[in-house]
Amino acid sequence: MLTAAEDGDAAAVEKALDDGAGTGARDDRGRTPLLLAALGDHVEAARALVKAGADPDAQDDQDDSAWLVTGVTGSVRMARVLIPAEPDYTLTNRYGGTSLIPAGEHGHVAYVREVLRKTDMEVDHVNRLGWTALLEAVILGDGGRDHQQVVALLLEHGADPELADKEGVTPLEHAEQRGFDRVAALLRDAE
Incomplete structure (x- = not known):
């Protein structure tokens, strides 16, 4: 088997x-x-x-x-x-994250869209690193089109753009530090 x-x-x-x-x-x-x-x-x-x-x-x-x-x-x-x-949907991996968090990290646009539409998964779940799917999409993403779309989807479905990491750094601050201008603009518009 x-x-x-x-x-x-x-x-x-x-x-x-x-x-x-x-x-x-x-x-x-x-x-x-x-x-x-x-x-x-x-x-x-x-x-x-x-x-x-x-x-x-x-x-x-x-x-x-x-x-x-x-x-x-x-x-x-x-x-x-x-x-x-x-x-x-509340089950967590070894990092304390739901499936939405690594999907945000990897920029899986279609998956994020499907999960946000078809499940009641908490969009602002915080893992043991102190990161949400939105934070992972910004911190571990490349700022490109896929990560921009993931950020937009998460925000459309209620992700808190001001929910900071353990050090108090917001997604917007992370985006600005990385030079992700389009992601930063999406986050500014959501505040």
Whole structure:
């Protein structure tokens, strides 16, 4: 089951399920078949696992889950498969962040749009670093078009442009320090 999910072999996943394999198997890193499928963006394998009742919130030894890794991969197709499984949108990764935070960091525009439209995920969740998705999009982003769009989406959905990091530095101050003029303009307009 684990190998089939990791390889994205949906037919082999379905056969393993038909033969009585459970969805809760774990590899030596604590990853479930659904997490392995999500990591590889193997949508059909994941679909079969979700249909069989796989847990989208089962976390591995690094606190990753199938749902949480969608924020890293930015896979809208995988998110759409997992949303009907009702993942816990408050579940956090090893940094204390929800899936929206790494999506902001990586500039996953389509994913951020989908999650903000289809879930009730808290847009201003603060991770252990003291950063929100908005702060990560500014601090760890490149200021380019994708990160500009992510910042705009987060602001449109209620992200607080004045919510500062642990040192009291606001997203606007970070954008100005990095020379991200367009991002800074978006943040100024939102204040």
